[in-house]
Structure formats: structure tokens, C-alpha cells
Amino acid sequence: MKMRNEQTVGGIVVKTWLRRAGEMTGNDGKPIKWGDDHQVLIVPFEESIIQKYVIDPDCVHSVLSIFDDVHWGALVSLTLRNKKVIDVQVEVDSLADFYECND
Numbered sequence: 001m002k003m004r005n006e007q008t009v010g011g012i013v014v015k016t017w018l019r020r021a022g023e024m025t026g027n028d029g030k031p032i033k034w035g036d037d038h039q040v041l042i043v044p045f046e047e048s049i050i051q052k053y054v055i056d057p058d059c060v061h062s063v064l065s066i067f068d069d070v071h072w073g074a075l076v077s078l079t080l081r082n083k084k085v086i087d088v089q090v091e092v093d094s095l096a097d098f099y100e101c102n103d
Helices: 058-068 096-103
Strands: 004-017 022-025 031-034 037-046 051-054 075-079 082-090
Touching: 004 051, 004 058, 022 082, 037 058, 037 075, 051 082
Parallel strands: none
Antiparallel strands: 004 037, 004 075, 022 031, 037 051, 075 082
């Protein structure tokens, strides 16, 4: 039986987006191809470089629905299984009041 490899990472939400399929040539001259993927971009706690996390295809609808009401800069925890996002916990959405006042 295969064990489920789950972990949690936290950070500041930058955006969610659909990365379209594409291809490129790597630094080693070999072709690299990828398919369509929904991604969550965050700046992990106490770091300064944006990290991209692919949303598990089976969880796209549920994960993206959580982000429907989340604002840029919210603190979130992403639950990962096999390095893909399967769930999101919104820890603090501190800019919600700011965005709602400006709507």
C-alpha cells in the first residue's frame, strides 16, 4: 500500500492562475514540455521568493472556490499531497476590509 505524502506550507497569496501547456528548450538543450495546470503562487513564510504550487487536478474546483473570497496578501496554509495542493486554509485575510471599502 502506498502511503500518502502530505505536508503543509504557509505563505502570502500572490495569485492563482491557469498555466497553459507549452514547451521550451532547457539550459542543457533538451526540450521541456508541460500541460495545462492550475497553480497557486505564494511567498512562503520568512522567505522572499515566490513559489508555485500545482493544484491537484481532482481538487481544482474545491481549491479555487476557497480563493473566490480571498484577497491578495492573505496568509494561507496549503495542504500538499505528492507536492500538489489538495486543500487551503485561510489563516488571516488582513486586506479584506481594505478591498471591501474600495469596491
